[in-house]
Amino acid sequence: MTGWLRIVGLGPGAEGMVTPEVTGVLAQATDVVGYIPYVARIAPRNGLTLYPSDNRVEADRALHALTLAAAGRRVVVVSSGDPGVFAMASAVFEVVEPHPAFHALDIAVLPGITAMLAAAAAAGAPLGHDFCTINLSDNLKPWATIERRLLAAVAGDFAMAFYNPRSRARPEGFGRVLDLLTRTCEPGRLITFARAVSTPDQSLRTVTLAEARPEMADMRTVVLIGSSATRRAGPWIYTPRGVA
Amino acid sequence: MTGWLRIVGLGPGAEGMVTPEVTGVLAQATDVVGYIPYVARIAPRNGLTLYPSDNRVEADRALHALTLAAAGRRVVVVSSGDPGVFAMASAVFEVVEPHPAFHALDIAVLPGITAMLAAAAAAGAPLGHDFCTINLSDNLKPWATIERRLLAAVAGDFAMAFYNPRSRARPEGFGRVLDLLTRTCEPGRLITFARAVSTPDQSLRTVTLAEARPEMADMRTVVLIGSSATRRAGPWIYTPRGVA
Numbered sequence: 447m448t449g450w451l452r453i454v455g456l457g458p459g460a461e462g463m464v465t466p467e468v469t470g471v472l473a474q475a476t477d478v479v480g481y482i483p484y485v486a487r488i489a490p491r492n493g494l495t496l497y498p499s500d501n502r503v504e505a506d507r508a509l510h511a512l513t514l515a516a517a518g519r520r521v522v523v524v525s526s527g528d529p530g531v532f533a534m535a536s537a538v539f540e541v542v543e544p545h546p547a548f549h550a551l552d553i554a555v556l557p558g559i560t561a562m563l564a565a566a567a568a569a570g571a572p573l574g575h576d577f578c579t580i581n582l583s584d585n586l587k588p589w590a591t592i593e594r595r596l597l598a599a600v601a602g603d604f605a606m607a608f609y610n611p612r613s614r615a616r617p618e619g620f621g622r623v624l625d626l627l628t629r630t631c632e633p634g635r636l637i638t639f640a641r642a643v644s645t646p647d648q649s650l651r652t653v654t655l656a657e658a659r660p661e662m663a664d665m666r667t668v669v670l671i672g673s674s675a676t677r678r679a680g681p682w683i684y685t686p687r688g689v690a
Numbered sequence: 691m692t693g694w695l696r697i698v699g700l701g702p703g704a705e706g707m708v709t710p711e712v713t714g715v716l717a718q719a720t721d722v723v724g725y726i727p728y729v730a731r732i733a734p735r736n737g738l739t740l741y742p743s744d745n746r747v748e749a750d751r752a753l754h755a756l757t758l759a760a761a762g763r764r765v766v767v768v769s770s771g772d773p774g775v776f777a778m779a780s781a782v783f784e785v786v787e788p789h790p791a792f793h794a795l796d797i798a799v800l801p802g803i804t805a806m807l808a809a810a811a812a813a814g815a816p817l818g819h820d821f822c823t824i825n826l827s828d829n830l831k832p833w834a835t836i837e838r839r840l841l842a843a844v845a846g847d848f849a850m851a852f853y854n855p856r857s858r859a860r861p862e863g864f865g866r867v868l869d870l871l872t873r874t875c876e877p878g879r880l881i882t883f884a885r886a887v888s889t890p891d892q893s894l895r896t897v898t899l900a901e902a903r904p905e906m907a908d909m910r911t912v913v914l915i916g917s918s919a920t921r922r923a924g925p926w927i928y929t930p931r932g933v934a
Binding site: 460461470529535539549555559568575576577579581586597599601603679682686 | 701704705706707708709710711714748772773774775776777779780781782783784786787790792793794797798799800801802803804807808810811812814815816817818819820821822823824825830831832835838839841842843845846847848921922923924925926928929930931932933
């Protein structure tokens with residue numbers, strides 16, 4: 447048996463957003479590796495071993511998956527959303543880089559519907575013009591980098607999508623982000639809080655920057671910040687294609 | 691018959707990247723509206739009317755689709771990639787906004803695999819950390835806005851994805867973009883030219899900024915610019931999850 451590794455995205459939650467090519471490799475897999483709630487989305491079957499693991503062990507998980515594939519297994523690493531957006535693909539390549547033995551492995555990344563695009567679709571088209579995508583977690587980068595990127599995004603008048611805005615371990619950061627935006631953007635700027643998009647728990651709420659509160663976000667929320675041009679069209683939010 | 695409008699993304703080209711929910715609404719549609727090459731991807735069948743139209747008539751196309759849905763038809767507007775990323779969703783809401791009669795229509799946007807994420811997956815994970823997404827066409831915005839956003843993206847040390855980098859009608863702009871990057875970034879910055887991703891014509895080429903030439907891009911190309919941290923891991927390109 448020739449082993450391979452596929453790093454796949456399961457989309458934000460709805461089964462109707464899992465691409466057929468991802469469903470196809472899952473049907474051929476001998477092993478599925480990933481964070482507990484994502485592996486829980488994979489139906490057990492004979493011949494398939496599931497390896498759920500906890501948060502914050504991405505490097506160990508990547509090494510485990512690569513080792514299985516090098517031993518001849520057909521391994522799928524699952525992420526929610528898209529594996530290349532704040533998910534497992536970078537973690538795998540961080541482990542591949544210093545291990546030349548892994549450079550000849552059959553590895554491929556299969557894209558998925560990332561949370562910000564599912565959230566934008568649910569709201570209308572707030573990311574319909576130039577935008578920035580920023581991870582607000584400071585677990586792996588200094589807070590100063592986050593502030594520098596926020597200020598650059600404001601200076602460029604980009605729309606923005608924030609991943610990981612707020613968690614129990616990081617309750618304070620998102621308030622600082624809203625403070626920074628309040629100092630640099632007009633109070634009527636539109637902000638959409640999209641929680642658990644495409645799942646039965648989905649909720650969507652659009653407010654102005656002046657109305658936004660840190661408690662409106664949690665770890666299941668993606669936050670979409672409009673550019674200065676983002677506006678309402680009936681019940682929908684969108685950013686026009688043109689800039690005057 | 692109660693009409694509805696679905697604005698859907700067909701992904702970058704491969705049928706294996708079309709989501710099941712998009713396939714599902716196409717099966718229920720009475721009418722499909724879109725740019726000629728995207729409508730050409732929809733199989734004809736009895737009871738389905740196809741309305742292909744040319745480029746640059748997005749507002750007319752949107753009004754046509756909304757009018758059909760208001761008359762009770764089940765209408766799908768097709769885009770390639772994701773409909774909310776430089777595609778038809780914003781064009782539809784631009785027409786909805788000034789027409790209150792359309793505000794109560796049953797409209798939904800169904801996300802798709804956008805070209806930059808398929809391109810990033812094909813290369814590895816170059817968008818694995820904070821990134822900006824910029825449309826380089828100046829058809830609908832002044833060139834000064836493009837330059838302002840490029841400079842902001844460089845100042846924030848974002849990775850970048852460029853849509854519509856170069857066309858026969860706009861042969862000069864992308865050279866100016868490379869000049870701007872050359873003045874502001876180190877010459878070893880990694881740039882991936884991803885053409886016709888996921889189709890039989892796919893080609894992928896990664897060079898340094900010093901080696902990049904305008905002719906490496908055309909209208910079927912997405913260009914991915916690394917951040918200062920983007921690097922190689924064997925044959926793959928990726929951006930690490932952390933910032934030191």
